[in-house]
Amino acid sequence: RGGSLEQWVLSPHPLALLVLIKVLAHWVFSGLALVLLSPLLALMLGLPVQCLPVLMVSLLLGTPVLSLLGALGAALTVGLKRGGLLLALLILPLYIPVLILGSGALQAALQGMPATGYLLWLGSLAALAITLTPFAIAAGLKISIGE
Template sequence: MSSVFALLLARESRLLFRRPAELVNPLVFFAIVIALFPLAVGPESQLLQTLSPGLIWVAALLAVLLSLDGLFRSDFEDGSLEQWVVAPQPLPLLVLAKVLAHWLFSGLALVLLAPLLALMLGLPARCLPVLLLSLLLGTPILSLLGAVGAALIVGLKRGGLLLPLLILPLYIPVLILGSGALQAALQGLPATGHLLWLASLAMLAVTLLPFAIAAGLSISVGE
């Protein structure tokens, strides 16, 4: 069972590396959205610093969502998902491996890019550990939640805006906790409480959401 998990991780990584544009696009989107704000609200460093926790989190959230739109599409179209559903391997395990591979390359890259953009917005360097930690705990939740939506809409001819409409409301707790942690750090307050909440949400997401994603895929494949 664990060998299938490892094999699927290897397969997904191979696929992502043979189509690198899909990895790079969300990162470029993330950078551009953040770069737009100083242009729109003016280069006042005090204002940008105050806004930066929210800006970074909203941009990260949108970038993750953008990258997830096509998560299962090609697997649906070429019949791979049918093969997963009829296979004796547990489907939740397979989707967990798939989402994990996706997060390892797009989510983690986003986490690593974030400090650079945060410094650009004038976030003090002492807040960077909290920024990294909150994104490290938060982005897997975003990926898993988004995958539930992606699994449900994969069979629709025109998914379009449905995924954001379906999933963005579910992102609110993560957004509040993530940007809250950063806000606290910015004001010199302890951020541990927020981070622990994020960690417990991440645990819940990793254990429960693969079942929801698998159920969504079974519905989409069965239509």
């Protein structure tokens, strides 16, 4: 609408890098705040203190994946008039593994079992998302503006 998306595509900088920086800025103001406030909120909800590191690590690994997947969905539906429902249908199934792994890690910590397996899988998803999703978002943006 305002032409800023076209300016991003026409920029001499790689679009995937610009997208990654934009999503990282979004994550710093939303996801990182959640990670930093989670111990206080968890203690208020009665979570044992020994589970707080697992909670924080799982949020630290999971929230960037959720931000990147949300940006991917937004990039794919940016040109549509009513893309909200399609956005939910595209992105919610991709959120489920992240949510299962994060809650599984916390559940394992609550039961006194090691949560490293869950956290390693969550870290793998985070590495995969940080590596590949900016390129997919850039491709989706280029397609949506018709380049």
